[in-house]
Amino acid sequence: MAHERETQALDRVAGRLSWDQETMMPRGAVEQRAEEMGAMQAMLHARKTDPQVGEWLEDARAPDAAGAAQLRLIAHRYARLTRVPADLTRELASLTSRSQSQWAAARADDDFAAFAPTLEEVVRLKREEGAALADGGDVYDALVDDYEPGARAADLAGIFDDMRPGLVELRLAALEGAERAPVSGRFAPEVQVALARELAERFGYDLNRGRIDMAVHPFSSGSGDDVRITTRVSENDPFNCLYSTIHEVGHACYEQGIDPAYHMTPVGQGVSMGVHESQSRIYENQLGRSRAFCEFLYGRMCDEFGDIGVPDAEAFYATVNRLHRGYIRTEADEVQYNLHIMLRFELERALIAGDLQVRDLEAAWNDRFKADFGYEVDRASNGVLQDVHWSVGLFGYFPTYSLGNVYAGCLHASLRADLPDLDEHLAQGDPSPATIWLRDKVQRHGGLYEPREVIERACGERPTAGPLMAYLKEKFGGLYPG
Amino acid sequence: MAHERETQALDRVAGRLSWDQETMMPRGAVEQRAEEMGAMQAMLHARKTDPQVGEWLEDARAPDAAGAAQLRLIAHRYARLTRVPADLTRELASLTSRSQSQWAAARADDDFAAFAPTLEEVVRLKREEGAALADGGDVYDALVDDYEPGARAADLAGIFDDMRPGLVELRLAALEGAERAPVSGRFAPEVQVALARELAERFGYDLNRGRIDMAVHPFSSGSGDDVRITTRVSENDPFNCLYSTIHEVGHACYEQGIDPAYHMTPVGQGVSMGVHESQSRIYENQLGRSRAFCEFLYGRMCDEFGDIGVPDAEAFYATVNRLHRGYIRTEADEVQYNLHIMLRFELERALIAGDLQVRDLEAAWNDRFKADFGYEVDRASNGVLQDVHWSVGLFGYFPTYSLGNVYAGCLHASLRADLPDLDEHLAQGDPSPATIWLRDKVQRHGGLYEPREVIERACGERPTAGPLMAYLKEKFGGLYPG
Structure with missing residues (x-):
């Protein structure tokens, strides 16, 4: 464990270096x-991958449940890293360090064909890697396991297939409703950032153990006592800054909320991407975009910015939650976001299984998009080339976004049952009863339990898509009577 | 060399982590x-200290002069690190991580006796370390070697002894002159920082490969394509920000100016503290506080701040260079700074030699101060407790500051001889003829030559204190006719 603790500390340093790269690094330092x-x-x-670690693992006996979890996580990582041949790891690292810029160029030109040969190579290597990891099991499952330990694609497909018809229907109904106007007015960057900072603290982000900087793509990084977030500012759209901040605060509070006894150990970090995303989503959506919190936020925004072109809190709530036609996953609302994910999940699963060839990917994307969204993709940068993930080999990552939404749905139903007067607090700008509940039920455990087990223990039942779908139907049915 | 290159890269990461600690790190992250x-x-x-490195060194043959310098530097480091027993290294690290806060507490209480037992322990361990490093040679020399490879205390003492009477005399004569008033007015922090940024670029700092942040104690860090500086702002004293920036820019330009072929290798860094300090001092003092540059800076400051309480450029020059009575090294002017250093050099050399006991240190300090400065130290925080260095085991570091001044004196005399019309450029706010000269003669070589050899090659003769003393006498004799 002393060796592991040092490894963890060095891992934190590497994470801090990535943070620096996105926030502080001089442009000229890229190659260095x-x-x-x-x-x-x-x-x-x-x-x-030091063989000594393998020997220690063979002899190690855990003194308690936390110790067992530590050993399980170290053994899992050791097996993962030693199963893949060193040559393949090098080849993948080398390819994906080049392929991202090729993807960016192809996206700028809306030219999927220009990127297809590189992507074919990425898929080939990821299939090899998955096969090495799977050890006879399902190859795609083995890749998903990097982001959501223990998740199986067949289970995910079951959850997603149940959700899809309801989401398509809800989408159509909601879009038939009146289009809500966006806000208007002047939103000075420094005022946006000051308000984002205030919201971050209201949602429980401890700035004594964190900081907020600017970045092109907002992210959260670090763990323990040094958990930093970033945000961005768009002068015409204050929600970009405010809600991306609340989203990242959800991630950051998860890391800050882990029991300090686990700091600098494998258990001392968020357990999976899905559980992480459940925290960011519930902070951003179920709490941050709730009618009650919108009442508060509307008042605060009028204080800060004067007339924002929205007559009252109810209209503000509708504006914050409005659905609109669009192609881009990262700009999608709570309903359509999941449709974006399911599309990617099915396509990447088929690519890894060998059931879909890269040369057919763009057509498959466009067909599926038309089926779910009802209109045609107009160009590759609005379609198959929009996300960076595949270009850098992130296969198996996409489903964790929607799994996070599903988990958030379950947690939200449970915490609402436990906190009947939550809305009164939210309307005062105080989400703390919910964030304290989440810290107690989810965050403090870190990696102590398997991901799905965390949610099951918090909610008292196995997670399903039911609560999320009920929430979405109530919210978006009510907002937009078709 | 591939192994060494990776070591260098990891060293850079550790350096970046220190930068983060002083500029960005959340307060709550100290322990982590x-x-x-x-x-x-x-x-x-x-x-x-990997024995494999020792084996490689035994077999290695350098292909050229640069390769020979690389091997020399790696071998020097290997010998330095392997000579000290691991237990002693650990003991020193553990002690100095605690002793700094004990020093800070004692300084706050002006109580040297409270700190003496800890300092005794530091001295004892440093003497042990020095003995292990010296391998039969002079113990203090072995400690100096960490900061100024190849320097010998006897040579330093010779240089300093030659300078001391002249400095004491100059100090007295200058202080008899009229006291110059400081500037007055409002110096908005953001305007100070913008002007400091402008000055940094005028002095050749490449912001595309660097950045400027705030820190309590300004410093420069990094090498190659990522060299960052910090500054600080005092609302009543704009020179604090402006001249500390020019000072750090001198350090940073040295690192940025090294031949890119040496990046990420042992030769790709400044060769010693003394040569480093020669760059920061010549930028700050010989160039930045020159009459010609003051002419330019006076105009720029009037543009930015309006009336600064100084009637003309000549009075501004006198203000920027005024001598005043004081106890603190870091606030001292070009003349008195060296007296501060010589005092510390002699005392620490005696401590390490065993000729002075820690219990007698405060009295020895106060006696020497009275002899050189002419008045009594009023309290320990203005005397023996003012610097952090000894508390963290930095014995042998102090003399490099004055050695840097001596080197700066030599370089300045040479560059003035080569650039007869430099003042015309400086008066236009353009130090580039001088900074280009320094890059060509000193900076680009990095660690290719031994420290003293760098100066000798740049100036065409062995460095002595003569040029510095002549410069000081001319400048401060002329400023303050006694």
Whole structure:
């Protein structure tokens, strides 16, 4: 465990270096930084795959449940890293360091064909990697496991297939309703950031153990006592800054909320992408976009910005939650977001299974999009080329976004049952009863339990899509009577 | 060299982590960061003392002069690190991580006796370390070697002894002159920082490969394409910000100016503290506080701040260069600074030699101060407790400050001889002829030559205190006719 603790500390340093790269690093330092990061990763890989670690694992006996979880997580990582041949790991690292810029160029040109050969190579290597990891099991499952330990694609497909018809229907009904106007007015960047900071603290983000900076794509990073978030500012759209901040605060509060006894150990971090996303989503959507909190936020925004072109809190609530036609996943609302994910999940699963070829991917994307969204993709940058994930080999990551939404739905139903007067607090700008509930039920455990077990313990039953769908129907049915 | 390149990259990461600690780190992350830094240092120590490195060094043959310098630097580091027993290294690290806060507490209480037992322990361990490093040679020389490779205390003492009477005399004569008033007016922090940024660029700092942040104690960090500086702002004293920025820019330009072929190698860094300080001092003092540059800066400050309470450029020059009575090294002017250093040099040399006991240190300090400065130290925080260095085991560091001044004096005389019309450029706010000269003669070589050799090659003769003393006499004799 002393060796592991040092490994964890070095992992934190590598994470801080990535943060620096996105926020502080001078433009001219790109190449030097790649070399620094490569050296960190090579050193960490060597530590984590040291045969000595394998020997220790064979002899180790856990003194208690937390110790057992530590050993399980270390053994899982050791098996994961040692199963993949070193040559393949190198080949993948080398390819994905080049492929991202090729994807960016192809996206700028709306030219999928230009990127297809590179993507074919990425898919080929990821299938090889998955096969090495799967050890005879399902190859795609083995890739998902990197982001959502223990999740199985067949289970995910079952959940998603149940949701899809309801979401398509809800989408159509909601879009038939009147289009809500966006806000209007002047939203000074420094006032947006000050308000975002206030909201971050209201949602429980401890700035004594964190900080907020600007970045092109907002993210959260770090764990324990140094958990930093970033945001961005769009002068015409204050919700971009405010809600991305609340989203990242959800991630950050998860990391800050973990029992300090687990700091600098494998258990001392969020357990999976899905559970992480459940926290960011419930903070952003179920709490932050609730009618009660919108009442508060409407008042605060009028204080800060004067007339924002919205007559009252109810109209503000509708504006914050409005559905609109669009192509881009990251700009999608609570309903349509999941349709975006399911599309990617099915396509990437078929790619890895070998049932879909990269040369047919764009057509498959466009067909599926038409079926779910009702209109045609107009260009590749609005379609198959919009996300960076596949270009850097992130296969198996997408489903964790919707799984996070499903988990958030379950947690929200449970916490509402436990906190009947939550809305009164939210209307005063005080989400703390909910965030304290989440810290107690989910966050403090870190990696102590398997991901699905965390949600099951918090809610008292196995997670299903039922609560999320009920919430969405109530919210968007009520907002937009078709 | 591939192994060494990775070591260098990891060293850069550790340096970046220190920068983060002083500029960005949340207050609550102190303990976690100590653990992260400890893990980085342990990992780096293990890499640098790996017996494999020793074997490689035995077999290695350099292909050229640069390769020979690389091997020399790696071998020097390997010998330095492997000579000190691991137990002693650990003991020193543990002690100095605690002793700094004890020093800070004692300084706050003006109570040297409270700190003396800890300092005794530091001195004892540093003497042990020095003896292990010296391998039969002079113990203090072995400690100096960490900061100024190849320097010998006897030579330094010779230089300093030659300078001391002249400095004491100059100090007295200058203080008899009229006291110059400081500037007055309002100096808005953001305007100070903008002007500091402008000055940084005028002095050649490449902001595309660097950045400027705030810190309590300004410093420069990094090398190659990521060299960052910090500054601080005092609302009543704009020179604090402006001249500390020019000082740090001198350090940063040295690192940025090294031949890119040496990046990420041992040669790709400033060769010693003394040569580093020669760059920061010549930028700050010989160039930045020159009559010609003051002419430009006076105009710029009037543009930015309006009436600054100084009637003309000549009075501004006198203000920027005024001598005043004081106890604190870091606030001292070009003349008195060296007296502060010589005092510390002699005392620490005697401590390490065993000729002075810690219990007698405060009295020795106060006696020497009275002799050189002419008045009594009023309290320990203005005397023996003012600097952090000894508390963290930095014995042998102080003399490099004055050595840097001596080197700056030599370089300045040479560059003035080569650039007869430099003042015309400086008066236009353009130090580039001088900074280009310094890059060509000094900076680009990095660690290719031994420190003293760098100066000798740049100036065409062995460095002595003569040029510095002549410069000081001319400048401060002329400023203050006694």
